[in-house]
Amino acid sequence: MDFGRYCSGKYGTIFYQALKDATGCELLKQICTDILIDEAYHITFQTERLAIIFDGKTIGEKNFRRYFYKTFWYCTSALVWFAHRKLFKAGGNTFSDYMRKMEHKYLRTLNRITSPLAVQMA
Numbered sequence: 736m737d738f739g740r741y742c743s744g745k746y747g748t749i750f751y752q753a754l755k756d757a758t759g760c761e762l763l764k765q766i767c768t769d770i771l772i773d774e775a776y777h778i779t780f781q782t783e784r785l786a787i788i789f790d791g792k793t794i795g796e797k798n799f800r801r802y803f804y805k806t807f808w809y810c811t812s813a814l815v816w817f818a819h820r821k822l823f824k825a826g827g828n829t830f831s832d833y834m835r836k837m838e839h840k841y842l843r844t845l846n847r848i849t850s851p852l853a854v855q856m857a
Contacts, residue, residue, distance in 0.1 A: 745840050746815045748774055749833065753819075753826025785848045797849070804845065812837040 748771060755767035789797065816823060816833050823833055 745778065745844065746812070746837075748778075749828075749836055749840075750815075750819060750822065753823045753828055756827055757822060757825035782844065782847045786850070789848050790851070801845070801849070804848075805841070808837070808841045808844075812841075 751767045751770050751774070755764050755771075758764060758767075789800065792800065812834065816830060820830070828836075
């Protein structure tokens with residue numbers, strides 16, 4: 736498990752929420768809801784694992800990872816938007832809305848991964 740796979744779950748939540756918001760099909764809405772519920776458990780588990788991995792790193796490695804995670808997160812977020820912008824727009828998101836949501840997810844994620852308390856809870 737790595738940060739890239741972890742991020743895909745975070746992007747997936749916005750993707751499936753946009754798909755749910757964009758469709759008029761009740762079955763598809765229910766499928767999206769089921770996926771979103773299931774993904775929440777995966778994200779929690781992956782956050783705990785990443786916190787344990789992060790905690791075992793040296794100060795220098797932690798600082799590098801903070802920089803790398805931020806760069807990776809925002810570059811990938813932009814790529815996901817451009818690949819799926821029609822769906823995100825159909826779901827009521829502008830690029831600014833989407834990036835604001837991704838920033839919120841990034842800050843929450845970074846706090847959970849880098850917090851010493853996160854390792855104690857895992």
